[in-house]
Every structure is written in C-alpha cells, then in structure tokens.
Amino acid sequence: MEYILMIIGAVLVNNIILVQFLGICPFLGVSSKVNTALGMGAAVTFVMALATLVTSLLQKYVLVPLDITFLQTIVFILVIASLVQMVEIMLKKVSPSLYRALGVFLPLITTNCAVLGVAINVTQQTIIPGHGFSVIDNTLYAVAIAIGFTLAITIFAGLREQLELVEIPKGMKGVPIALITAGILAMAFMGFANLV
Amino acid sequence: MSNSKLNILTKGFFKENPTLILVLGCCPTLAVTTSVTNALGMGAATTFVLLMSNMLISALKNVIPDKVRIPSYIVIIATFVSMIDLLIQGFLPSLSASLGVFIPLIVVNCIVLGRAEAFANKNTVFDSLLDGLGMGIGFTIALTLIGAIREILGSGSIMGFQFIPAEYHILIFVLAPGAFLVFGFVMAAVRFIVNKNEEKKKQKAAKRCIKPLPV
Numbered sequence: 001m002e003y004i005l006m007i008i009g010a011v012l013v014n015n016i017i018l019v020q021f022l023g024i025c026p027f028l029g030v031s032s033k034v035n036t037a038l039g040m041g042a043a044v045t046f047v048m049a050l051a052t053l054v055t056s057l058l059q060k061y062v063l064v065p066l067d068i069t070f071l072q073t074i075v076f077i078l079v080i081a082s083l084v085q086m087v088e089i090m091l092k093k094v095s096p097s098l099y100r101a102l103g104v105f106l107p108l109i110t111t112n113c114a115v116l117g118v119a120i121n122v123t124q125q126t127i128i129p130g131h132g133f134s135v136i137d138n139t140l141y142a143v144a145i146a147i148g149f150t151l152a153i154t155i156f157a158g159l160r161e162q163l164e165l166v167e168i169p170k171g172m173k174g175v176p177i178a179l180i181t182a183g184i185l186a187m188a189f190m191g192f193a194n195l196v
Numbered sequence: 197m198s199n200s201k202l203n204i205l206t207k208g209f210f211k212e213n214p215t216l217i218l219v220l221g222c223c224p225t226l227a228v229t230t231s232v233t234n235a236l237g238m239g240a241a242t243t244f245v246l247l248m249s250n251m252l253i254s255a256l257k258n259v260i261p262d263k264v265r266i267p268s269y270i271v272i273i274a275t276f277v278s279m280i281d282l283l284i285q286g287f288l289p290s291l292s293a294s295l296g297v298f299i300p301l302i303v304v305n306c307i308v309l310g311r312a313e314a315f316a317n318k319n320t321v322f323d324s325l326l327d328g329l330g331m332g333i334g335f336t337i338a339l340t341l342i343g344a345i346r347e348i349l350g351s352g353s354i355m356g357f358q359f360i361p362a363e364y365h366i367l368i369f370v371l372a373p374g375a376f377l378v379f380g381f382v383m384a385a386v387r388f389i390v391n392k393n394e395e396k397k398k399q400k401a402a403k404r405c406i407k408p409l410p411v
C-alpha cells in the first residue's frame with residue numbers, strides 16, 4: 001500500500017515537470033510530436049532508474065562512510081555522464097533496434113537536470129516514512145518519477161500537435177505559447193494536490 | 197574599453213539574453229522566481245559560476261585535449277558549483293533553504309556549458325570574463341523581472357516589503373502554473389520588442405544602401 005501511495009505521489013502529485021520544474025529543456029525541446037515524446041520518455045526512464053541505483057549505492061557505501069559528501073555534486077554528474085556514454089555503447093552492440101529508437105535522445109540526457117535532480121533529491125529525503133535510506137526504494141521512486149515525466153511530456157506533445165494548426169500572434173509563436181500551454185496543463189495537475 | 201569589448205559584455209543583457217531569447221536554463225527560471233530575493237540569489241550564484249568557469253576554461257583551452265573537453269568542462273563547472281553551494285550553506289542558510297536542490301543543479305544549467313563550448317574555448321581570458329559576466333547579468337535581469345512580477349501579483353510585496361493587502365493576492369502566481377504563465381508572457385513581450393528594434397535597424401540600413409545604388 002505504501003508503495004502505491006509513493007507511486008501516485010511521484011507520478012501525479014509531485015509531477016517532476018509541472019510541479020518540481022526539473023527537466024524543462026527536453027519538455028520544451030522534444031515535445032513537438034507524440035512519438036518523439038514517448039521515445040524521450042523511455043530513454044529518460046531507463047537512464048534515471050540506472051543513475052539513481054548507482055548514485056544511491058555510491059552515497060550509501062562510499063560517500064557517507066568516508067565522510068566526503070561535499071563531493072556529491074561532482075561525483076554524481078560524472079557518474080551520470082559516463083553512465084549515459086556506457087549505455088549508448090552497450091545498446092549499440094546488444095540491441096541495435098532499441099539503439100535506433102533511443103539513440104538520438106541519449107546524449108541529450110547528460111545535461112537533463114531531472115536525472116541529477118532526482119539523484120540528489122533521494123539522498124536528502126526519505127522516500128517512504130520509516131524505511132530510512134533504501135537503495136531499492138530510491139530506484140522505484142526514480143522509475144515512478146520518470147513515468148510522471150513521460151506522462152507530462154506525452155500529453156504536452158499532443159497539445160502542441162494541435163497548436164500547430166492554430167493562428168498565433170507573431171511574438172507569441174514557438175516557445176512563449178508553449179509555456180502558456182504548459183501553465184494551463186500545470187493548473188490541471190494542481191487538481192491532484194493533497195491526493196495522497 | 198573599445199566598442200567590441202563593450203558589445204561582448206552587453207549582448208547578453210537583451211539582444212542575446214540567455215533565458216528570454218536563447219531559451220537556456222529554464223528550470224531555475226521557473227523554479228526559483230517566487231520572489232525577487234530568491235531570483236537575485238540564484239542570479240548571483242550562476243553569474244559567479246559562469247564567470248569563474250569561463251575564465252578557467254579559456255585559460256586552459258590549449259591544455260585540454262579536444263576529445264575529453266566536455267567531461268573536463270563538467271568537472272571544472274562542478275568544482276565552482278560545489279564552492280558556491282558550500283559558501284551559501286555557510287553564510288546564507290535561509291537562501292540555501294529556499295533555493296534547495298537548484299544550487300547544485302547549476303552544474304547542468306545549459307547556459308554555463310553552452311558558453312564554455314560556444315565562447316570560452318575560442319576566445320581570450322579577458323573576453324571570456326566579459327562574456328560570462330554579461331550572460332550572468334542577462335540571466336539575473338530575466339530572473340528578477342519574472343520574480344518581481346510573480347511576487348507583486350502573488351504575494352503583494354517586493355523584496356519582502358508588503359504593500360498590497362492579503363485579500364487582493366492572486367495566489368496562482370506564486371504556484372507552479374503562475375511560473376509558466378509569467379515566463380511565457382515576459383518572453384513574448386521581450387521578443388516582440390527585440391524583433392521590432394531589429395526590423396527598424398534593417399529598414400534604416402536598407403534605406404542607406406539604396407541611396408548610392410545607381411538604378
């Protein structure tokens with residue numbers, strides 16, 4: 001039950017894009033088509049789960065015992081950057097079809113603040129009250145957050161496809177109207193507040 | 197200061213404003229602009245990182261091998277971000293609490309890496325310093341503008357000084373949707389003004405060109 005609550009909280013109530021404002025760049029950059037948005041969502045889910053697993057392990061068994069948590073930012077960003085490279089190389093060898101589907105998005109994820117943001121966030125808060133720092137909980141939480149990311153970016157891509165057909169004032173074209181659309185979408189997501 | 201140096205410094209203010217024109221670094225822009233104080237704090241922290249990393253990267257541009265330049269830039273940027281993070285935690289604990297995870301996230305702010313890649317690794321140390329300072333000030337201007345609008349409409353105050361009574365506050369502007377809406381409208385307004393200026397300049401230039409041409 002507590003896991004179901006945690007997942008609902010991470011996907012809807014604390015949606016990473018519309019409530020926490022992480023990962024706005026891919027949200028605005030690769031959301032012009034629903035298919036691309038789904039591809040980006042899949043790539044982010046994969047990397048975010050893996051990155052949170054590795055960084056949580058590092059935090060628990062290296063940074064805290066050696067008392068060097070002030071190196072957290074440097075260590076985490078290096079781990080994420082090299083992880084993305086590694087995943088890209090491995091996917092190319094193991095599953096060329098998946099690589100073709102995700103390939104374009106993988107390098108973009110290195111500078112996606114959502115991945116680093118979640119990795120840092122889970123070290124600062126307990127995911128499920130009473131469990132303490134648990135690597136498994138953290139990874140599940142990362143997957144749930146990434147599902148929320150995919151949900152938001154896919155809905156938004158659907159809206160933008162419709163927006164293509166509408167006549168818009170000159171200064172509003174492109175990013176400004178997208179931001180206002182996102183604002184209205186965020187209002188809709190506010191309805192989920194206090195759900196959990 | 198010669199004209200070209202001044203241009204490097206001031207182009208980041210409006211004409212190539214990193215947030216409003218180039219649309220870089222959107223996450224902090226949306227997240228920390230609930231008040232002017234937060235916006236100024238975030239702007240100052242990012243300007244510090246931009247300035248220092250631009251200078252160091254430009255000084256080391258002949259030492260860093262081309263193949264590993266991106267990881268090297270990330271390490272340099274992360275070092276300065278950790279420094280400013282610890283400084284803010286030590287001296288301004290209340291600002292640290294309200295900015296939270298967004299201070300370490302300056303590492304992945306596209307403005308910093310973008311300027312390193314687009315400017316600092318091709319130009320001299322002094323030019324990179326000016327570019328970093330200009331871009332940082334441009335980022336701070338954008339954050340403060342959005343922060344001021346949100347704070348006035350949402351909590352009826354500016355820099356914590358209250359001047360609109362509580363029953364007239366529009367709460368939505370300090371919440372998540374307000375961030376997107378205000379950012380969208382400010383960006384549209386700035387683009388409209390910049391485009392109009394460019395068009396005027398073009399028309400003037402066109403007039404000047406047409407006169408000497410023998411038709």
